[in-house]
Amino acid sequence: xxxxxxxxxxxxxxxxxxxxxxxRLQAEAPKxxxxxxxxxxxxxxxxxxxxxxxxxxxTVGAKVSEGLLEYDFDIKPKPQLATxxxxxxxxxxxxFKLRPNVKFHDGKPFTSADVAYSIQLLKTVHPRGRNTxxxxxxxxxxxxxxxxxxxxxxxxxxIKALAGAESPIVPKHVYEGTDPMxxxxxxxxxxxxxxxFKEWVRGSHIIYERNPDYWGGPLPYVDRIVFKFLxxxxxxxxxxxxxxxxxxxxxPVALSDLExxxxxxxxxxxxxxxxxxxxxxxLQFNLDSQYFKNLKVRQAVAHAxxxxxxxxxxMYGYATLCCSPIAPGLKEFHDPxxxxxxxxxxxxxxxxxEAGFPRGDNKIRFKVPMDxxxxxxxxxxxxxxxxxxxxxxxxxxxxxxxxPSAFVKRIYTDRDFxxxxxxxxxxxxxxxxxxxxxxxxxxxxxxPFSNGSHYDNPKVDALLEGAAVENDPVKRKEMFFEFQxxxxxxxxxxxxxxxxxxxxxxxxxxxxxxxxxxxxxxxAHVWVDG
Amino acid sequence: MTRRILATLRRTAIHAGPxxxxxxxxxxxxxxxxxxDAADVIASESGVATAETMAALRERFGLDQPVLTQxxxxxxxxxxxxxxxxxxxxxxxxxxxxxxxxxxxxxxVTALALALLLGIVAGSVMAxxxxxxxxxxxxxxxxxxxSMPGFWVGLMAIVLFSVKLGWLPSDGSMTVGANLSGxxxxxxxxxxxxxxxxxxxxxxxxxxxxxxxxxxxxxxxQDFMRTAHAKGLHPFxxxxxxxxxxxxxxxxxxxxxxxGNLLGGAVVIESLFGWPGMGRLALEAVLARDFSVLLGVLLxxxxxxxxxxMAIDLLxxxxxxxIGAA
Numbered sequence: 001x002x003x004x005x006x007x008x009x010x011x012x013x014x015x016x017x018x019x020x021x022x023x024r025l026q027a028e029a030p031k032x033x034x035x036x037x038x039x040x041x042x043x044x045x046x047x048x049x050x051x052x053x054x055x056x057x058x059t060v061g062a063k064v065s066e067g068l069l070e071y072d073f074d075i076k077p078k079p080q081l082a083t084x085x086x087x088x089x090x091x092x093x094x095x096f097k098l099r100p101n102v103k104f105h106d107g108k109p110f111t112s113a114d115v116a117y118s119i120q121l122l123k124t125v126h127p128r129g130r131n132t133x134x135x136x137x138x139x140x141x142x143x144x145x146x147x148x149x150x151x152x153x154x155x156x157x158x159i160k161a162l163a164g165a166e167s168p169i170v171p172k173h174v175y176e177g178t179d180p181m182x183x184x185x186x187x188x189x190x191x192x193x194x195x196x197f198k199e200w201v202r203g204s205h206i207i208y209e210r211n212p213d214y215w216g217g218p219l220p221y222v223d224r225i226v227f228k229f230l231x232x233x234x235x236x237x238x239x240x241x242x243x244x245x246x247x248x249x250x251x252p253v254a255l256s257d258l259e260x261x262x263x264x265x266x267x268x269x270x271x272x273x274x275x276x277x278x279x280x281x282x283l284q285f286n287l288d289s290q291y292f293k294n295l296k297v298r299q300a301v302a303h304a305x306x307x308x309x310x311x312x313x314x315m316y317g318y319a320t321l322c323c324s325p326i327a328p329g330l331k332e333f334h335d336p337x338x339x340x341x342x343x344x345x346x347x348x349x350x351x352x353x354e355a356g357f358p359r360g361d362n363k364i365r366f367k368v369p370m371d372x373x374x375x376x377x378x379x380x381x382x383x384x385x386x387x388x389x390x391x392x393x394x395x396x397x398x399x400x401x402x403x404p405s406a407f408v409k410r411i412y413t414d415r416d417f418x419x420x421x422x423x424x425x426x427x428x429x430x431x432x433x434x435x436x437x438x439x440x441x442x443x444x445x446x447x448p449f450s451n452g453s454h455y456d457n458p459k460v461d462a463l464l465e466g467a468a469v470e471n472d473p474v475k476r477k478e479m480f481f482e483f484q485x486x487x488x489x490x491x492x493x494x495x496x497x498x499x500x501x502x503x504x505x506x507x508x509x510x511x512x513x514x515x516x517x518x519x520x521x522x523x524a525h526v527w528v529d530g
Numbered sequence: 531m532t533r534r535i536l537a538t539l540r541r542t543a544i545h546a547g548p549x550x551x552x553x554x555x556x557x558x559x560x561x562x563x564x565x566x567d568a569a570d571v572i573a574s575e576s577g578v579a580t581a582e583t584m585a586a587l588r589e590r591f592g593l594d595q596p597v598l599t600q601x602x603x604x605x606x607x608x609x610x611x612x613x614x615x616x617x618x619x620x621x622x623x624x625x626x627x628x629x630x631x632x633x634x635x636x637x638x639v640t641a642l643a644l645a646l647l648l649g650i651v652a653g654s655v656m657a658x659x660x661x662x663x664x665x666x667x668x669x670x671x672x673x674x675x676x677s678m679p680g681f682w683v684g685l686m687a688i689v690l691f692s693v694k695l696g697w698l699p700s701d702g703s704m705t706v707g708a709n710l711s712g713x714x715x716x717x718x719x720x721x722x723x724x725x726x727x728x729x730x731x732x733x734x735x736x737x738x739x740x741x742x743x744x745x746x747x748x749x750x751x752q753d754f755m756r757t758a759h760a761k762g763l764h765p766f767x768x769x770x771x772x773x774x775x776x777x778x779x780x781x782x783x784x785x786x787x788x789x790g791n792l793l794g795g796a797v798v799i800e801s802l803f804g805w806p807g808m809g810r811l812a813l814e815a816v817l818a819r820d821f822s823v824l825l826g827v828l829l830x831x832x833x834x835x836x837x838x839x840m841a842i843d844l845l846x847x848x849x850x851x852x853i854g855a856a
Contacts, residue, residue, distance in 0.1 A: 042814075043814070045619065052572060052576055054575035055575070127573075127578045127580065130580050130583070181617070182620060201629070202626060203807065204702060204703060204804075207706065226706045228804065229806075231804065234802070235801075235802055238689070238693055238701075239700060239701055242696065375574065403566075403817055404566075405564070405567065405570045405818075405819050406565040407574065408566055408570040408573060409565045409566035409570050425577050444581055447573075447581050447584055449578055449579060
């Protein structure tokens with residue numbers, strides 16, 4: 001694949017008559033060597049995202065532990081460890097031809113046995129893999145370079161789940177017979193990737209070095225990637241300004257700093273390479289709450305939220321308006337229809353009156369606490385925005401702060417909340433990212449990011465369950481559209497926007513965001529000027 | 531002299547044992563009051579969970595055991611000088627802490643030394659020129675340091691020295707992957723140390739300067755000062771040997787107590803400068819509800835403070851012979 005790409009480029013060069021064009025292309029030719037200083041917001045727990053999907057582990061994972069496939073910006077599969085693949089018409093058999101002559105960093109060959117073992121591991125220990133690979137009954141290995149997944153039912157999302165950061169292929173000989181959570185491979189990984197693990201100084205940094213025996217040779221170009229842990233957002237902005245960090249992912253700085261950083265001549269910004277995981281931010285109701293179990297109250301709140309103003313103030317404009325639980329980025333499935341509840345304060349007030357909550361003392365209808373998921377720095381602002389917006393229609397909101405652990409316990413275990421500002425990742429497919437939030441069978445106390453609203457609609461259940469095994473893309477899309485129409489009407493939550501994630505990089509860094517998962521990919525093509 | 535020092539040591543050691551045990555048990559019980567556990571944190575970081583992963587995590591962290599069993603397990607390990615294992619880091623707690631301890635000790639000792647040195651110099655100068663312009667100017671500077679929080683001083687120092695002037699690095703404790711040796715290595719470490727140490731020390735510089743100024747001025751009126759002057763000693767030596775030595779007692783007392791505060795301040799400064807130390811480890815452990823690591827850090831910190839207080843006691847015994855006799 002790479003080779004083909006290079007030939008085309010050379011052919012274009014030969015055909016070009018103008019010297020200027022040749023000069024420009026020459027300037028774009030990748031340089032070898034150098035160090036890439038990668039900004040790592042926080043220290044990962046492990047370097048292999050096998051038993052966790054925590055963001056810090058995702059950015060360091062795929063450089064060492066690759067996946068079967070990678071994806072273009074539209075999540076169309078491209079070869080990585082698998083060179084060819086085919087899906088049977090009934091959607092129950094996936095055949096992968098594996099790349100020959102690939103070696104793990106310890107010199108052992110990569111074979112279909114590693115694929116079979118990794119998929120089995122993912123199915124048992126990966127937080128998402130348990131659902132993603134639930135239908136995979138067996139992975140057959142007729143020869144060392146062929147892996148065949150046999151499924152009990154179709155899983156139309158499966159082909160999108162095979163990126164290195166999502167479903168890493170790990171060496172069987174390292175994991176066999178061990179506890180995968182405690183395996184030392186998590187601290188000093190061995191993989192097939194373009195970079196080899198060199199050192200991990202706890203609290204300070206991780207160093208990966210170029211793998212000279214990489215199957216994609218002459219890739220990679222850089223000699224070394226240094227992941228420096230920078231837990232303070234202010235310090236991260238400064239690290240970009242003074243050039244000590246070259247590349248950061250998913251808007252690693254405070255949104256309020258972006259204006260200033262955009263004026264720094266050495267810095268560049270892109271939204272490329274963020275399409276593998278879209279988030280949707282929502283105001284999520286507890287449908288067991290004495291106030292929000294009433295549809296009219298929820299509709300009233302929906303009528304009072306000005307999404308555009310919220311994006312402008314809370315997100316400094318770095319978000320896309322979204323009235324659906326499926327992010328606009330998932331173009332195939334997103335229903336662009338506006339919310340049935342337009343911004344209309346008069347109507348909101350009327351609905352609240354009808355619901356039996358008239359304005360009382362101090363013109364307050366009722367008092368209600370609000371929580372927010374503290375994982376992003378915009379959450380608190382979003383909660384405060386909501387307080388101001390609902391104050392106008394007589395609902396007195398009291399914002400409660402908590403750290404991530406306390407938040408998760410309050411919402412999902414204690415269920416001691418009325419409504420909350422929350423965010424969910426859609427990932428690469430609604431069955432993987434969205435179903436869990438609205439499926440009544442996923443209302444599980446004590447399980448974080450399950451159906452936190454306690455939403456229960458048999459029709460929605462049927463649609464979600466149907467879409468999960470529907471092999472016909474057209475029918476599947478219809479099912480998701482129908483689902484979106486129902487939840488928009490019933491407002492178990494109010495989706496407000498989908499945040500835009502920026503990759504920030506120094507102008508000297510090139511070719512870092514070429515795939516759907518961008519910087520979370522294997523970074524084999526990245527190169528650094530000078 | 532030696533016997534007195536030994537007596538001081540013995541007394542402190544006897545106090546230390548129960549203190550440490552009390553700290554551990556109290557910490558452990560306080561930690562139980564925090565909402566959420568390690569499995570909740572991991573799930574919230576992952577943004578996804580299933581009932582099975584949650585159960586597996588709890589089992590791995592030992593959270594499925596009753597609280598009392600967890601405490602007994604921890605104390606049992608501790609009795610064998612074993613701080614336990616952190617499933618989150620997939621490492622033994624002792625290894626995690628040891629990898630961070632040198633960073634914190636370097637930062638704290640440098641900051642304390644810097645604070646004492648600059649504080650005493652500034653305080654002495656202020657006392658010597660009491661009421662005149664050097665005193666006035668230094669007083670303003672000291673007041674500024676006193677009222678600005680350390681992280682703000684640190685941020686402003688980064689903006690000035692790192693962003694605008696480009697003299698000093700803004701993060702980390704060394705140039706990663708530079709393979710330096712000899713003088714270049716020492717210089718590189720100092721380069722990274724100076725800003726965080728200064729930021730951590732700033733408040734304490736102010737405290738010591740004011741303390742030294744006040745006690746030096748008080749000492750000036752004592753009889754022995756008049757005697758020293760009357761003997762015809764040079765005023766500089768009178769100040770240094772007679773005034774300053776006596777003025778140091780309150781400073782060392784306070785400095786001993788400040789060691790604990792420095793550890794607390796280190797949490798903020800280490801986060802700001804990406805400094806690989808124990809303060810940040812403690813904060814991360816609290817947020818992660820990783821109690822084995824947190825208890826290890828707290829245990830070691832309390833030991834550190836106890837050792838430092840012991841050192842201060844000894845220092846006092848040396849500075850003022852009357853103290854040890856009590």
